[in-house]
Amino acid sequence: MNFVALKMLTGDRAKYLGLIFAIAFSSFLMAHQASIFAGIMDRTRSQIVDITDANVWVMDRNTEYFDEVSALTDDDLYRVRGVTGVKWAVPLFKGQPRAKSPDGKFRVVILLGLDDATLVGTPHKMLLGSASDLRQPDAAIIDEAGYRFFFPDGPLQLGNTLEMNDHRVRLVGICDASAPFTNFPVVFTRYSQALNYVGRERNLLSFVLAKPEAGVSIAELSTRIQSATGLRAMSSTQFGRATIVYYLKHTGIPINFGLTVAIALIVGTVVAGQTFYIFTIENLKQFGALKAIGVSDRRIVAMIVLQALLVGAIGYSLGMGMAAGFFSIFVHKIATRGIVLLWQVIVGDAAIVLLIVIVASLVSIRKVLVLEPAVVFRG
Amino acid sequence: MNNANETAVVCRDVTKWFGQGASRVDALRGVDLEIRMGELSMLVGPSGCGKTTLLSVIAGLLDSNGGELEVLDEKPARMTKQERIQFRRRNLGFVFQQFNLLPALTAAENVAVPLLAAGFNRIDAVREATKLLAELGMENRAAALPSELSGGQQQRVALGRALIHQPRLIVCDEPTSALDAKTGHAVMELLSEVAVRPGRAVIVVTHDSRVFEFADTIAHMDDGRIQEIEPGAARARQIANFGAAAPAIQ
Numbered sequence: 001m002n003f004v005a006l007k008m009l010t011g012d013r014a015k016y017l018g019l020i021f022a023i024a025f026s027s028f029l030m031a032h033q034a035s036i037f038a039g040i041m042d043r044t045r046s047q048i049v050d051i052t053d054a055n056v057w058v059m060d061r062n063t064e065y066f067d068e069v070s071a072l073t074d075d076d077l078y079r080v081r082g083v084t085g086v087k088w089a090v091p092l093f094k095g096q097p098r099a100k101s102p103d104g105k106f107r108v109v110i111l112l113g114l115d116d117a118t119l120v121g122t123p124h125k126m127l128l129g130s131a132s133d134l135r136q137p138d139a140a141i142i143d144e145a146g147y148r149f150f151f152p153d154g155p156l157q158l159g160n161t162l163e164m165n166d167h168r169v170r171l172v173g174i175c176d177a178s179a180p181f182t183n184f185p186v187v188f189t190r191y192s193q194a195l196n197y198v199g200r201e202r203n204l205l206s207f208v209l210a211k212p213e214a215g216v217s218i219a220e221l222s223t224r225i226q227s228a229t230g231l232r233a234m235s236s237t238q239f240g241r242a243t244i245v246y247y248l249k250h251t252g253i254p255i256n257f258g259l260t261v262a263i264a265l266i267v268g269t270v271v272a273g274q275t276f277y278i279f280t281i282e283n284l285k286q287f288g289a290l291k292a293i294g295v296s297d298r299r300i301v302a303m304i305v306l307q308a309l310l311v312g313a314i315g316y317s318l319g320m321g322m323a324a325g326f327f328s329i330f331v332h333k334i335a336t337r338g339i340v341l342l343w344q345v346i347v348g349d350a351a352i353v354l355l356i357v358i359v360a361s362l363v364s365i366r367k368v369l370v371l372e373p374a375v376v377f378r379g
Numbered sequence: 380m381n382n383a384n385e386t387a388v389v390c391r392d393v394t395k396w397f398g399q400g401a402s403r404v405d406a407l408r409g410v411d412l413e414i415r416m417g418e419l420s421m422l423v424g425p426s427g428c429g430k431t432t433l434l435s436v437i438a439g440l441l442d443s444n445g446g447e448l449e450v451l452d453e454k455p456a457r458m459t460k461q462e463r464i465q466f467r468r469r470n471l472g473f474v475f476q477q478f479n480l481l482p483a484l485t486a487a488e489n490v491a492v493p494l495l496a497a498g499f500n501r502i503d504a505v506r507e508a509t510k511l512l513a514e515l516g517m518e519n520r521a522a523a524l525p526s527e528l529s530g531g532q533q534q535r536v537a538l539g540r541a542l543i544h545q546p547r548l549i550v551c552d553e554p555t556s557a558l559d560a561k562t563g564h565a566v567m568e569l570l571s572e573v574a575v576r577p578g579r580a581v582i583v584v585t586h587d588s589r590v591f592e593f594a595d596t597i598a599h600m601d602d603g604r605i606q607e608i609e610p611g612a613a614r615a616r617q618i619a620n621f622g623a624a625a626p627a628i629q
């Protein structure tokens with residue numbers, strides 16, 4: 001009877017396509033929004049995960065996340081260095097001065113000042129130039145997206161200058177950095193130089209980056225630093241997570257995306273459910289005839305489930321195809337770089353579509369089960 | 380089919396009502412009726428007198444409220460729901476006024492439905508159905524969709540669907556009233572030729588007096604009761620037609 005179910009379904013072309021369309025769009029929208037949401041939230045910790053040389057981040061007790069920092073003192077740095085189990089500890093500055101290109105384009109940038117001696121925190125993926133060139137006077141490295149903002153024409157090229165706080169900065173390198181949440185350019189320079197570029201800010205010490213000695217775990221070292229100095233210390237992973245949690249809690253982003261996903265879910269369920277219901281209602285006479293002829297209820301339920309699963313599977317595949325197509329195009333665009341269709345979203349979306357078709361078919365199944373086969377004799 | 384009993388259906392004081400209290404409608408008020416094997420019995424009477432209800436009760440589509448009913452030596456009242464579905468699948472063929480073909484299936488596939496319901500695979504079922512359609516004069520239209528067929532052709536397909544599994548009882552509700560007189564006549568002619576045979580009973584509900592000539596027996600119904608039973612014009616006919624050689628199913 002399976003082919004009968006499939007023919008019944010595909011025989012009504014308009015409703016068949018309507019069902020697939022509803023499910024495809026709702027699964028596309030859900031996958032699309034969920035992935036962009038995850039991608040955007042992930043970006044809030046971009047500059048944390050990009051630094052891989054150090055494992056422990058030390059910060060003021062009041063610092064909650066990466067983008068808003070309460071400064072430390074030089075004394076704090078020495079105290080961290082004095083904690084047993086610390087292999088090394090270096091300063092990191094993070095500020096947001098305004099940079100201007102020679103032809104007057106300007107934008108706030110994320111400025112990272114790296115320890116002069118070790119350059120801990122330099123970008124690993126250099127597209128042009130070398131990280132060690134940061135040691136030159138007035139040198140800075142900028143990320144590709146930032147470079148393209150300031151110098152939109154022509155190929156990547158070293159030697160361009162920017163102006164920050166009336167100081168000239170020479171670009172000695174272009175790197176590939178994870179996209180920051182704010183989409184600002186990311187600029188790396190030496191710690192000692194950074195002060196010149198930020199103007200009014202007095203204290204430069206945003207974070208101390210530390211590395212444990214062999215045999216000391218990151219968690220252990222964090223605890224030791226905390227109890228010895230009274231500062232906050234945690235692993236890169238923890239700090240990244242704390243930053244994401246901060247944005248989840250304190251911005252409307254999750255609500256906005258959650259709302260879109262919920263609407264996609266509800267509209268998908270309602271439209272698919274209603275279309276499927278109408279489809280069943282219009283075929284009620286046919287189901288009645290089948291019941292009269294002696295097709296068992298179980299067989300009929302199986303037919304409806306098969307129909308629902310088929311439109312679910314096709315709609316879902318189309319939706320995922322659209323989402324994959326979207327992200328494969330936009331992953332390379334500057335504004336949306338790095339945002340991908342996550343496998344968790346693909347799996348979650350499948351589960352939700354399954355839920356949609358189950359809900360959609362349940363109503364129809366009930367309708368058919370309570371149907372009196374005697375209706376076949378009614379005009 | 381080697382049934383010694385010559386009666387297919389026995390109704391004794393069968394009652395059926397719909398609804399309850401003030402809105403209760405008594406559709407059957409004590410029906411006494413015997414339907415004989417090998418005959419085409421017609422059930423006639425004014426609109427609303429209970430013909431369709433009686434047919435539904437006999438076919439096991441509706442439960443009666445009282446009285447005794449025996450169909451093919453079985454008592455539907457004693458069957459479970461599952462047994463009743465299986466009983467219909469094995470023993471009954473249906474022809475409806477509105478044909479009730481599945482519009483997405485071809486003529487042959489529609490005819491094959493009872494075999495599919497009985498577990499035949501698609502290829503075998505459609506092959507048998509195509510053979511039967513040829514015997515019904517539809518050899519060229521087996522692959523057509525119902526929407527591509529005339530009313531008469533659709534009713535022939537429905538007839539095929541009622542016959543394909545060799546049921547012992549065929550029930551038809553107004554099989555000709557959606558057709559013009561000539562087509563209706565042709566369908567009845569076919570029905571009486573290929574469907575009526577020893578070991579099988581055919582019940583036709585109709586108020587189309589032009590087809591009364593095909594009846595072996597005519598039961599007149601009024602107000603929920605059988606008023607009179609008279610022999611029909613076809614009674615004298617030799618019942619020697621050997622129709623479709625469709626597969627028997629267990």
Ligand SMILES: Nc1ncnc2c1ncn2[C@@H]1O[C@H](COP(=O)(O)OP(=O)(O)OP(=O)(O)O)[C@@H](O)[C@H]1O
Pocket residue numbers: 397398404405406424425426427428429430431432433586
């Ligand atoms: N499902 C139902 N619910 C309520 N009343 C019903 C139902 N089915 C039939 N009836 C009533 O039972 C009575 C008999 O109906 P039935 O359909 O059996 O008549 P009929 O002889 O087939 O009429 P017709 O020639 O118009 O088809 C009518 O009064 C009808 O309104």
Ligand SMILES: [Mg+2]
Pocket residue numbers: 430431432552
């Ligand atoms: Mg009727």
